[in-house]
Amino acid sequence: MKRLFAILPAVGLSRRMGVPKLTLPWGDRLVIDRVLDALDLPAITARVLVTRSDNVPLVHAVARHPTVTLLQPDPPPAEMRHSVEAALREIERRFAPAPGDGWLLVPADHPLLDRTTIATLCEGWQTCDAPLLIPTFDGATGHPVVFRWDLATEVFQLPPGTGLNAISRRHAAESRQIPVANPGICEDLDTPADLARLRPEFPRASPPG
Numbered sequence: 001m002k003r004l005f006a007i008l009p010a011v012g013l014s015r016r017m018g019v020p021k022l023t024l025p026w027g028d029r030l031v032i033d034r035v036l037d038a039l040d041l042p043a044i045t046a047r048v049l050v051t052r053s054d055n056v057p058l059v060h061a062v063a064r065h066p067t068v069t070l071l072q073p074d075p076p077p078a079e080m081r082h083s084v085e086a087a088l089r090e091i092e093r094r095f096a097p098a099p100g101d102g103w104l105l106v107p108a109d110h111p112l113l114d115r116t117t118i119a120t121l122c123e124g125w126q127t128c129d130a131p132l133l134i135p136t137f138d139g140a141t142g143h144p145v146v147f148r149w150d151l152a153t154e155v156f157q158l159p160p161g162t163g164l165n166a167i168s169r170r171h172a173a174e175s176r177q178i179p180v181a182n183p184g185i186c187e188d189l190d191t192p193a194d195l196a197r198l199r200p201e202f203p204r205a206s207p208p209g
Contacts, residue, residue: 003101004122004146005091006039008049009083010058010108011076016191022108023057024195031111031189032058036065038113039106043122048090049108050083052076069094081155081164088152099150102133105164106144112184112198113144120180121146130176132168135185141177142185 010032014021022032029037039047046069051058053072062070071090077083084105091097102125106113117135125133125146133146145168154167168175187198 002126003045003095003097004043004125005095005097005101005103006044006047006106006144007084007087007091007103008035008039008047008106008108009077009080009087010049010051010055011080011083012109017189017195018192020055020057021189021195023061024189026111030061032061032108033064034111035106035108035113036062036068038115038118039104040065040067041115041118041122043119044104045095046091048087050077050086079161079163081158081162084164085155088155092152097149099148101149102146103149103152104144104146107188109189110143110184110187111189112182112187114182114184117180117182117185118144121178124176124178128176130174131171132175134168134175134177135180136177137180137183137185140186143188144185 010022024031026034036047048069048071049062050071050073053074059070062068069090071086073086077086091103121133121135131148131151134141136142151167155164158166189195189198
C-alpha cells in the first residue's frame with residue numbers, strides 16, 4: 001500500500017472575506033472542521049496543517065482534532081509554496097516516505113469536500129503510476145491534487161516567486177484525471193458572495209459580520 005499525506009496550507013489573511021474564513025460557522029461546525037473531517041480516513045497516514053501563530057481561533061479549532069499535526073513556522077510563510085515546504089519537511093522527518101507514496105495538496109477553504117471524494121482519490125492512487133492524480137467533475141479539474149512523493153524535490157527547486165502550478169504544468173502530459181461525483185472540488189470560499197452562494201447546502205451556516 002502506498003501511503004498518502006494530506007497538506008493543508010492555511011496562512012492566508014482572508015482579506016477578500018473580511019473575517020477569518022476557516023473558522024466561519026458551516027452547518028453545526030466550522031469550515032476547517034468539515035475539511036479536516038473529510039480527510040480523516042485510514043488511507044491517509046497524516047494530516048499536516050500550516051498556519052500562523054497569531055491565528056488563535058484557527059489554532060484552537062485545529063486543537064480539537066488531536067491527530068492533526070499543526071505547524072506554525074516563524075516567520076510565517078510568505079507564499080503557499082513555503083507552507084507546503086514546511087509540511088513536506090515535517091512529513092519527511094517523521095515518516096520517511098517512499099518515492100511512490102503521495103501527498104495531497106488540500107485547500108483548507110473547500111468546505112464541500114467529503115470523505116467519499118477523498119476515498120475515491122485514495123483508492124485511485126493505489127493503482128496510479130502517474131506523478132499527479134487530479135479530480136474532475138463534469139470535465140472541470142479541481143482539488144485536492146495528489147502529487148507523487150518524489151515531486152517534493154521539485155517543490156524545493158522552484159525559483160523564487162514561482163508557485164506549485166509550475167509543477168502541475170510541467171507534468172501535465174503525464175498526469176492522470178479521476179472523475180468524482182462532487183462539484184465541491186471546484187468550489188473554494190474566498191468572498192462573502194461565495195459564502196452566500198454555497199450556503200444553501202448548509203442552511204445553518206452564518207455569513208460573516
